[in-house]
Each structure stands twice: as C-alpha cells, then as structure tokens.
Amino acid sequence: MALGTGYQNQDCSIARSLEVVGERWTLLIICSLFYGMRRYTDIRKRIGVSPAVLTQRLNRLVEEDVVARVPGIGAHDEYELTPKGEELWPVLSGLAQWGNEHYVKPEERQILTHHQCGTILDGTGLCARCKIVPAARDVVRQPRPVDIESDRASVRARGPRPHRLLEPLKP
C-alpha cells in the first residue's frame, strides 16, 4: 500500500478513494488526461512535477486500472484514462468549478459546456437543459477570454477552439 498512515483502516469510501487518488499531484495528472494530454513529457511540462514523482504516480494509477499505458506514435508510450478513471470526472469537475468560483478571476474562468446542446454546466456539473450530469466525453472545455486575448503560450498549448474532454490534444 502506497500510503501507510491510516487512510486504509477507515470506514469511509472517501478514504478508500483518497488512498488511490489523494496523493499530491495525482489529481492534476488525471486532470491533464481529461484535458487530452497523453504524453509523459506533455503532462510533466503542464503541471511542473518532477520526473520521479510523475513516474511513481502513473505507475500507481496503471496498477489500479485508473490509467492505461498504450503504444503511442514513435517509440514512446502514451497514457489514457480507463473507464474507471473516466468515472472520476465528477470529482475533477467539482474541483474545477469550486476553484473557478472562489479563486479565479472571471476572465480566467474555465467554462464547461454540454456537447449535445451547448448549455453551460452549473457548479454541480448539471446540464440544466437536459437535466443530466454529462460524462466527461460529453463535456466541452471552452476557450477562456484570457486564452483568446492574451495568453499566447496557453493558446499554443491547447488551441483557442473549444475542446471536447478526452479527445487527444494536437501537439
């Protein structure tokens, strides 16, 4: 067991989840995969994690069937979320919406929409029009005002166009 100071003895499903995804950096790695990154170096650059930590976290996620290692173009493997990993979307969506609401300037806020109808998802991830909480594959990340206007590096990194979650980003 990777963590050894108590979570695993707890009578709580949240503790069980945190045993797997609660280590520092892990949720940011998973976030990068939802956002369409697939390569080790792209993830490392995006979140600024050390290679040793990234390798350890990815290995653990592969072990737990949250992430799959798949052959990429060229010599390097790529990483993608498994169906079990994709089921973590409500957690990531909740963190994104809460961070947006309380810690991000309006022009930097990430807007998520429902692919099928274009409605902006609310703070709980609900599409108020279709009355469902869309799965990650049906969620579109809209470019933020700041991406379009001024943040050139960010535009290059993920493109100024809307991006459907889990679709591989073009390098």
Next chain:
Amino acid sequence: MALGTGYQNQDCSIARSLEVVGERWTLLIICSLFYGMRRYTDIRKRIGVSPAVLTQRLNRLVEEDVVARVPGIGAHDEYELTPKGEELWPVLSGLAQWGNEHYVKPEERQILTHHQCGTILDGTGLCARCKIVPAARDVVRQPRPVDIESDRASVRARGPRPHRLLEPLKP
C-alpha cells in the same frame, strides 16, 4: 502559502482548489464535517490524524473561509462548514461514489438519498427523479447493512438511523 512546489503557478482552477483542499487529510476532515461532526476530538478520533496536523489543517481551512470556528457547548470551540465549504459537496460526493463503486464491498457501501423524495443518488450525485443534484443539506446518509447488522462501534458513532448531512451528530 502552505504548499510551495508549484501548484500555485498553474493555469488551472483544479490546481487552485487543490492548493486549499489538496493536502493530505484535508478532504477527510471536510468529510467529517459534512457527516455532522463538529468537535476537534471527534474528528481526530474518526480519521486518526495527529493533533498537530489536524490543528494545522483546520487553521488553514478557517483562514480560507471553508470552515468556521464557533462557540460550542462548554469550553470547547466547534467547527462547521461555511457556505463556501458546503459548495465542496460535489467533490466529496464524487469521491464517495467512486470509492463505493470500486473499493467497497456491497454491504459496506454508503447509500445517499435525496431528502425531499427518498431517491437514491446516482454516481454523479444526481437525483434521477427530481433531475437535480441536491446540495449537501438535502442529502441523507442511509445506514449501511453492515452498520445495522454487526458494526457496533460504528452504530454508536453515528447512529443506525438515516442522517441528514451537516446535521450535528448526537454524541
């Protein structure tokens, strides 16, 4: 800033949230507050965290207006979630449902229902009958089969009856 190895420079609302709630133990402390615990010693016993860490984490959460310190009965302060803290429910709910699904035996699974109609919430926190994602105050934690049948300590700790989130647990 409590964490100093990179999250805060990131162009990502998830990273901003994790700056505040991503430290080890923090989400379990918040979980205890959703489940109706209010006292330092009750939280400490439930999750098995050291006093020094619990104090540090609670102070940080109070600083960030996620938790409020309020006068309790007797000499001791109690802790409760602020409205901003309550908005973290989708994150906790997501972790609970994912842990239930993948790491918990059926008889130990936590079932959450919608207070207003009694419908079991799905993996995204949605009430399929009312077509909304209820706020934490409208969510009821049902006793698990294992609580009723055999887990005496657990029954004593939180009572074998359904418990509405955020309602103070009777000691």
